[in-house]
Amino acid sequence: MKNIVSPVVLWGTLFLFLFSSLSAQNSRQRAKDSLRLVVSKTEGAERLAANKKLVGLYQLEVNKDQVLDTILAIYDAMNADARKLGDLRKQGTILHNRLTAISSKGLYDEVICQAPATLDFLARNELWKNYYLVCSLFINAYIRQGEYEKALAKADSIYNCAKAQDNRAGMGVILHDISRIYTFQWRYPEAEKCLRESIDMLQDQTSYLNMLATVSCHLVMNLIAQKRYDEALKAACKTEEVNRRFEAAAKSPQPSAWCNLWFSYIDLYRQMNEFDKAQLYINKVDSATKGSVKLYKERGHVLYGKKRYREALEMLDKAIEQSPNMIESKGLKLMTLIQMDEPEKAVELFYKVIEERNADFNRDYNAKLDEIRTQYEVDKYVAEKERNRIYFLFALGLCLFLVLLLAGVVYYNRIIAAKNRNLYRQIKEQDRMANELSLLSVTPPPVEDTSLAAAEELPGSSQQRKLVAQLREYLLKDNNLFNANLARDEIASALGTNKNALNEAVKTVIGKTPMEYVRTMQLDEARRLLEKHPELTVEAVALNCGFNVVETFYRLFRKHYGITPAEYRKIALSEQN
Numbered sequence: 001m002k003n004i005v006s007p008v009v010l011w012g013t014l015f016l017f018l019f020s021s022l023s024a025q026n027s028r029q030r031a032k033d034s035l036r037l038v039v040s041k042t043e044g045a046e047r048l049a050a051n052k053k054l055v056g057l058y059q060l061e062v063n064k065d066q067v068l069d070t071i072l073a074i075y076d077a078m079n080a081d082a083r084k085l086g087d088l089r090k091q092g093t094i095l096h097n098r099l100t101a102i103s104s105k106g107l108y109d110e111v112i113c114q115a116p117a118t119l120d121f122l123a124r125n126e127l128w129k130n131y132y133l134v135c136s137l138f139i140n141a142y143i144r145q146g147e148y149e150k151a152l153a154k155a156d157s158i159y160n161c162a163k164a165q166d167n168r169a170g171m172g173v174i175l176h177d178i179s180r181i182y183t184f185q186w187r188y189p190e191a192e193k194c195l196r197e198s199i200d201m202l203q204d205q206t207s208y209l210n211m212l213a214t215v216s217c218h219l220v221m222n223l224i225a226q227k228r229y230d231e232a233l234k235a236a237c238k239t240e241e242v243n244r245r246f247e248a249a250a251k252s253p254q255p256s257a258w259c260n261l262w263f264s265y266i267d268l269y270r271q272m273n274e275f276d277k278a279q280l281y282i283n284k285v286d287s288a289t290k291g292s293v294k295l296y297k298e299r300g301h302v303l304y305g306k307k308r309y310r311e312a313l314e315m316l317d318k319a320i321e322q323s324p325n326m327i328e329s330k331g332l333k334l335m336t337l338i339q340m341d342e343p344e345k346a347v348e349l350f351y352k353v354i355e356e357r358n359a360d361f362n363r364d365y366n367a368k369l370d371e372i373r374t375q376y377e378v379d380k381y382v383a384e385k386e387r388n389r390i391y392f393l394f395a396l397g398l399c400l401f402l403v404l405l406l407a408g409v410v411y412y413n414r415i416i417a418a419k420n421r422n423l424y425r426q427i428k429e430q431d432r433m434a435n436e437l438s439l440l441s442v443t444p445p446p447v448e449d450t451s452l453a454a455a456e457e458l459p460g461s462s463q464q465r466k467l468v469a470q471l472r473e474y475l476l477k478d479n480n481l482f483n484a485n486l487a488r489d490e491i492a493s494a495l496g497t498n499k500n501a502l503n504e505a506v507k508t509v510i511g512k513t514p515m516e517y518v519r520t521m522q523l524d525e526a527r528r529l530l531e532k533h534p535e536l537t538v539e540a541v542a543l544n545c546g547f548n549v550v551e552t553f554y555r556l557f558r559k560h561y562g563i564t565p566a567e568y569r570k571i572a573l574s575e576q577n
Contacts, residue, residue, distance in 0.1 A: 172201030
């Protein structure tokens with residue numbers, strides 16, 4: 001059975017092999033107490049160094065409850081000290097390690113939330129190594145949440161950024177992340193290509209030897225998954241060389257890198273049915289971790305391959321007890337029971353596994369439904385809030401528009417009222433001047449007709465002036481002025497002249513046609529009635545002054561005086577009061 005060891009498990013060996021005894025825990029507690037005392041009494045670089053050692057001790061207990069909160073608090077204190085010292089490089093390292101601690105606890109949402117601000121700080125200060133390592137954590141968070149498309153899009157974007165900088169180390173780190181996306185999607189050939197390119201990019205980067213060791217080990221695992229065992233062996237040998245380079249550069253043993261590789265050897269030799277060699281590397285891991293890593297599943301797998309089914313079953317039971325959710329151990333146990341000719345137990349285990357899988361599926365499914373339902377409620381609330389905000393803004397805008405419109409109408413009405421009042425006063429002033437001129441004139445006193453009131457002699461011949469005077473007398477006699485059916489021919493006949501002579505005389509003396517002159521006199525009389533007789537309606541005034549059509553009266557009155565009859569009456573009454 002194919003077995004690709006999870007990178008999380010491989011990296012976990014770095015911490016697991018140190019948990020050996022109660023005395024070690026007591027020793028660790030004493031060390032923590034001592035370091036806390038140093039932290040409380042020192043400042044600056046000395047306190048920063050003490051906190052670095054202290055956080056290292058707490059990282060060994062990261063799986064305990066509330067330890068992560070303590071680790072993050074220490075990192076925040078370290079970041080504050082590094083900021084005071086102006087050490088940007090240490091700040092970058094601290095921020096990267098802080099995000100790594102969050103990621104190690106599977107808090108991927110938190111990683112996605114906090115990574116952008118950290119990346120912004122690192123890019124702003126050109127701390128590119130930590131920048132690309134944080135990018136790797138960012139991409140890994142999307143991978144762990146199964147959002148492969150988002151992870152790939154983010155990785156492509158960051159890779160292009162590194163390529164634009166010609167940053168080979170950054171490109172190598174991101175290519176490794178892309179290979180992991182392809183691995184999770186079972187796209188092993190594409191993952192292999194990315195891994196080889198990543199190794200090529202990181203080969204000469206001394207400060208990235210830890211990453212090179214990881215990438216090289218993942219290439220071995222990739223080749224095993226493709227059942228290319230000979231190539232996997234060659235890749236494993238090259239990984240040993242990388243591990244030795246890593247140890248030489250670090251000047252310290254690197255058990256984590258070796259355990260990762262030995263796990264790959266175990267899987268490789270097991271699939272090649274070379275179980276003795278697989279057992280050899282199991283023993284190496286056991287020796288390096290001092291027995292703290294219980295390789296029950298791997299031992300059971302090897303024993304199963306050697307057909308020592310009873311011992312294999314014992315190991316697999318321990319593996320299941322240690323990791324109840326690991327389906328591979330249960331699958332191996334099922335195969336072992338079949339080989340031991342115990343079908344009843346095999347069937348029982350099979351149904352138990354199916355039941356557990358269904359329970360897990362239902363739990364995950366219900367959790368997803370709850371998440372979707374919660375998201376729906378949140379989205380609904382946000383949408384309703386946004387809709388209410390839009391309604392409020394619309395109503396506010398409408399109210400403002402109406403207020404402005406009302407203000408405009410009021411302002412316009414005031415302007416019109418002022419204009420009409422001014423027109424009324426001009427009309428009254430013209431009336432006053434006409435009355436004064438009529439008193440000074442030697443000609444017979446005119447009726448209220450401003451057009452004939454003049455201090456100097458009117459134009460035209462005496463005969464024409466006489467004809468105009470006769471016209472005015474005729475109109476004022478017997479209410480002829482208010483005859484709505486009065487025609488020019490009828491007027492000419494009554495005055496004993498023809499219409500052409502009448503038209504020429506009125507045009508010469510007054511500057512109007514006879515009918516225009518009649519309309520002017522009718523409008524003057526209508527104005528007088530509007531002012532003196534408020535009991536009459538505008539329609540009644542129009543009819544009394546010879547206008548059959550009220551609309552015509554309105555139009556001519558406004559054209560002549562620049563104001564409507566109703567407005568004129570309103571102003572006249574207000575002036576009288």
